[in-house]
Amino acid sequence: MENRALNLLDEALGLGYQTDPWPLRGRVVLIEDCVETSGCFVLYQLLKRTLSSQSPNNTVIFLAFSHPLSHYDRILRKLGCNLVAQRENGRFFFFDMLKLLCPDEKEERNGKGGFISLYWKIQNTIRALPENNKNHATIMIDDMSLMEVAAHGSSDHVLDFMHYCHTLTSELGCSLITLNHEDIYTSMERPAFMLQIKYLVDVLIKTEPLATGLAADVHGQLTVLNWGFCNVKGSSNNKISNFHFKVKENSVEYFYPGTRT
Amino acid sequence: MIMEDAEAPHHMLLLRNFMSQGLVQNQPLLYASPAKDPRGFLGTLPCPSSSKDEKSRNHDTEQEKGLRIAWQYKKYFSENIDDHKDSKQEFCNDFDLRKPLERHFYSGQRVDCVSIKDSPNPATLHDRCATFLAQFPRNDGSFSCMGRIAIQSLCAPQCELSNMDWDILSFIRSLKSMLRSANAVAIITFPPSLLSPSFCKRWQHMADVLLSVKAIPDEDKELGKLLTGYQDMVGFLNVHKIARINTQVPMILEATTFSIKLQKRRFIVLECLNQAPIDGSSGTSYGTSGGCSGSSKSGALDF
Secondary structure, three states: OOOOOOOOOHHHHOOOOOOOOOOOOOOOOEEEEEOOOOOOHHHHHHHHHOOOOOOOEEEEEEEEOOOOHHHHHHHHHHOOOOOHHHOOOOOEEEOOOOOOOOOHHHHHHOOOHHHHHHHHHHHHHHHHHOHHHHEEEEEEEEEEEHHHHOOOOOOHHHHHHHHHHHHHHHHHHHEEEEEEEEHHHHHHOHHHHHHHHHHHEEEEEEEOOOOOOOOOOEEEEEEEEEEEEEEOOOOOOEEEEEEEEOOOOOOEEOOOOOOOO | OOOOOOOEEOHHHHHHHHHHHHOOOOOOEEEOOOOOOOOHHHHOOOEHHHOHHHHHHHHHHHHHHHOOHHHHHHHHHHHHHHHHHHOOOOOOOOEEEEEEEEEHHOOOOEEEEHHHHHHHHOOHHHHHHHHHOOOOOOOOOOOOEEEEEEEEEOOOOHHHHHHHHHHHHHHHHHHHHHOOOOOEEEEEEEEEHHOOOOHHHHHHHHOHHHHHHHHEOOOOHHHHOOOOOOOEEOOOOEEEEEEOOOOOOOOOOOEEEEEEEEEEEEEEEEEEEEOOOEEOOOOOOOOOHHHOOOOOOOOOOOO
């Protein structure tokens, strides 16, 4: 089941050309969606691919601000990935952030604020991994806008946290994959927070509705901007891909417009 | 969540239905509103429509033949609850707006009312919700009782809360978290025009189910030509988002825009509005001149 043909998303991300090192290693991936078209399925797909048996050294540290473990577990089971088993095997670490409280100023000064302690937990988790896995950790965040709510609107705290996580990508070769809602920021006059985040991003995956709206057989369109995409020959360039998708219970179909029979 | 329309209080129709529906099934209710005395609102809740209305009964029998699967389970409940025929525990979806709900449904301890008018922060409302939801823990297996929370016009301007954007978002996030481990459901209505566009989007993303209501102008001749039964319509209901819990598959509805009609000024009826056929050459719809768009972006294909 793992040796399957590449889909368009795999190709756009370069996931099929090599498994070692993992193509997303050391890279920051941002998934952007909107109210009309959710991008959660991309996060689930990447979670599944990261934990696939083709890359046994990969480990995922999942920061869940949106849903409890049961939600992700049920979805990933239908995709053929058992998160509970992966957790027992030490490949999946689930951080339940549903009730992360807003850090107050006093806690921040003492270094015990919510995001600071969260970062230390992540770093300690990575340090405690087996030697082979230390450089193959992926941090996934669902989702960044809820981190701002947890920080009580203090975007600086969230930005600092993201910068700290970014250091792990450059120092340890970790991947950072996060979901955020683009339409929250496009309506702002000065979306400074989002601009600074995008400055760190290597791969941008946008989910949008079709101009014609929702349809039963086409759920939306994906645009993948991959800066520093490494192709089969090993050369690096920027790659832009755009295609449609349909989300099913146990898979996602990707196809170019007009090619679906 | 229901996005209100400043032009008309149609969200109240939905809220009243939601509250009455729970009370007639003996489901405890927590109701919060910006009114100084929210309990007074309970007297405006509608009563289940009477079975004496034979016309609607015959109509229902005909309709039941085409019922979707979920509604067909109704007959199994009525078979199993023979001894509760008189206690009106049957799930009810039809309410008579001219007849108030009988007092005994809400006079006991079953209903808790909270005023958010003078609350300096959402902490009080949060604590009341937490206490209320503690009655309905979700354990794997059967559940005996469900609760309903109805919060009207959160962030209304008469409340001090309206200036506390992040506190309210934090409250909603916390409420969602509590609901995930409780046998309960919550409806929050809010006026989107009073939020900044950015915060309005944050609220929309927070919602599991997102609806909006829109008023219909009276005596609009253009609309009258486009819509059948225009004179009975009081507004539109749009479905923007459906909950996706434990699944990644989006639910694609056959229709996302419904007209809200008042039949005989007593019964709320929702009817699908179908978009006029799309012109294949130009891609525009025949019916675009009506301006009935319920989507956030306007476009040639919006209905």
